[in-house]
Amino acid sequence: MQITTCYNCFSKNRSFYAEENGHSLVKCGKCGLLYLKERPDDTEISQAHKQGKHSGLVELDVTGQFTDSKVPNYLKVLKDIYQYDFRNNVKWLDIGCGHGEFMTALQHYATGTIIVTGSEPNVQKQQSARKRGLDVSYFDIETHTGTYDVISLLNVYSHLPNPLKFIESLKRCLNKDGEIIIETGDTADLQAKHHYRPFYLPDHLSFASEKIVTDILVRLGFKIISINKYPYPNSQRFQSRCIFVKELMKAVLPHRDTKFTGIFRSYLNQKLWSKTDMYIRARLIQP
Structure with missing residues (x-):
């Protein structure tokens, strides 16, 4: 294990x-960043990302599978981010x-030519994506020689040992x-009692804020174009009043097992989570 300090303000x-x-x-x-007090070393993190398994008191398997419902959600996000500003003929x-x-959402959204390449360390995820005809492999970005018009990192930031250093290497x-x-x-x-759980430690290495991420981008020479926020994905399951009422009825009836306490707590936190899934679009300023 490696003892850590704040990668943002040090x-x-x-x-x-x-x-x-x-x-x-x-x-x-000083800056409010949440991060692991001690984290696995870089070699262990790299191996865990490739296998999709992270060690702790309980081993986490985060490989998952293709989720069809994500595609229309991403299409909505792309429309919100770009509106009429989506460039054609991009890499x-x-x-x-x-x-x-x-x-997949990008291919559906683009009206002109778009060449989309994916980099994914998890071998099973690579194979899953390739079965859908997608150009996916894995390469070390720090030694990669390709250049692109847009680089996206979705649900990647919190998994990086040093996001500041990694984003610098993308320039x-x-x-x-x-x-x-x-x-x-x-x-x-967010206060600890209001933060959504589980944290999925040690798969997630840090949790940031809008200010932290935008400050890092500006510091590295990027101009913030837009910031769009959405409900945290897992909180959406608590938005159904039917579930809430169903568990409430169980709570007042005798001899009925209920998850009402947990659901009620999450229902109260729902407002706090309503704008926590953040997409930041930034452009590199030429020197």
Whole structure:
């Protein structure tokens, strides 16, 4: 295990935030970043990403499968982000593309020629995406020689040991007026009792906020074009009043098992989660 400090402001001042799966999450006393007090070393993280398995008191398997419902959701996000500003004839790299849901949405959304390449360390996810005819492989971005008009990182930021360093390495892979799209949670400012669970530690290494991510991008020479926020995906299951009422009835009836307490707590937190899934579009400023 490797002892860590805040990658954003480099402060060593931190306080306990939460614990899960044998790992401690701490909060930076200066900028508010949430990060693992001790994390696996880079080799272990790389191996875990390839296998889709992360060690703790309980082993996490995060391989999953292609989720059809994600495609229309991503189409809506693309419309919100670009509106009438989507460029044609672009080369696009989707880092951590998973099973390829976002790549599929891009192909549906583009009206002109778009060349979409995906980079994914998990071998099973690679195979899943290729079965759908997608161009997916895995390469080290720090030594990669290709260049692109847009690079996207969806649900990748929190898995990076050092997002600042990683984003810096992407700059040389961007063409003139190249853009980056980052999707991650805006949750670092939430109190621990209000933060959605589980944290999926140690798969997730940190949790940021809008200010932290935008400050990093500006510091690295990017101009923020837009920020779009949506409900945290898992909170959507609590938006059904039917589930809420059903569990409430169980709670008042004798001898009925109910999840009402947990659902009620999540129902109350729903407003806090309503704008926590964040998409940031930024353009690299030419020197």
